[in-house]
Amino acid sequence: MNEKKDNYIILVIICLILISIVGLLYLNNDDKVEVVKKDNYILLNDYSRFFTVNSCIYKYITYLSGNNSDALMSVLDDEYVNSNNITKDNVYNFLNKLDGNYTFKSKKIYYQEVDKNYITYYVMGDLVKEVLDESPIKQEEYYKVNMDLKDQLFSIAPYDGKIFKEGL
Numbered sequence: 001m002n003e004k005k006d007n008y009i010i011l012v013i014i015c016l017i018l019i020s021i022v023g024l025l026y027l028n029n030d031d032k033v034e035v036v037k038k039d040n041y042i043l044l045n046d047y048s049r050f051f052t053v054n055s056c057i058y059k060y061i062t063y064l065s066g067n068n069s070d071a072l073m074s075v076l077d078d079e080y081v082n083s084n085n086i087t088k089d090n091v092y093n094f095l096n097k098l099d100g101n102y103t104f105k106s107k108k109i110y111y112q113e114v115d116k117n118y119i120t121y122y123v124m125g126d127l128v129k130e131v132l133d134e135s136p137i138k139q140e141e142y143y144k145v146n147m148d149l150k151d152q153l154f155s156i157a158p159y160d161g162k163i164f165k166e167g168l
Contacts, residue, residue: 041163044109044121053121054106056145056154061127065098077146080157095158101130104141110163117150124164 044050056075063072069088072095076086084094106125113119122144129137142161147154 040112041110041122042112044111049111050106050109053109053123053145053147054104054125056147056156057104057106057123057125057143060143060156061098061102061104064095065100065102067097075154075156077144077155077157098129103128103130108164117148119147119149121145121147122159122163124161 044053060072060075063075069091072091073081073086073088076091080086086094104125104127106123108124110122111119112122122142124140124142126138127141129139131137140161142159142164144157144159145154146156
C-alpha cells in the first residue's frame, strides 16, 4: 500500500512540474502583447523600456531644474540644437527653466525603429511640480527621446505632441 501511495505522490509531483513549466512558457510568450501600430509608430508595452525612457526624461528634468546648462547641452538632441542655434548661453531661451522639485510621469509612449540600433520614442506625460503642503501642479508635456542602442546613448528634445493630438 505504501508503494502505491509513493507512486501516487510522485505522479502528482510530476504533473505539478509539467503544469508549472507550461504556465511559465505561456507567461513568457511575447505573442500575447497587443501591438498598436499606425504609420510606423508602435505603442510601447515593454515596462523595462518604458522605465528606461522615463529615466532619461527624469535626467533631463533634473538638469533643467538644476540650471546645469553644460549637462543639458550634453543630452539635448543635436538636430534640435542645430536647427535652433542653441548654445549653453542661450539654452534657457528655448527651454522652460524649472524652479523647484519636479518629476515626470509618462502616460503613453510610441516608438519608431529608425534602424536596428536606433529608436525614437515619442512620450506624453505629466510634468509634476511638488509643492509643500499643497496639491502637486501637473502640466502635460511631450518629449522625443532618441536612443542609440549600440553605443548606449540617448538624446532628448521637446516635442509638439503631434502624434498624440492627432489620435494615433
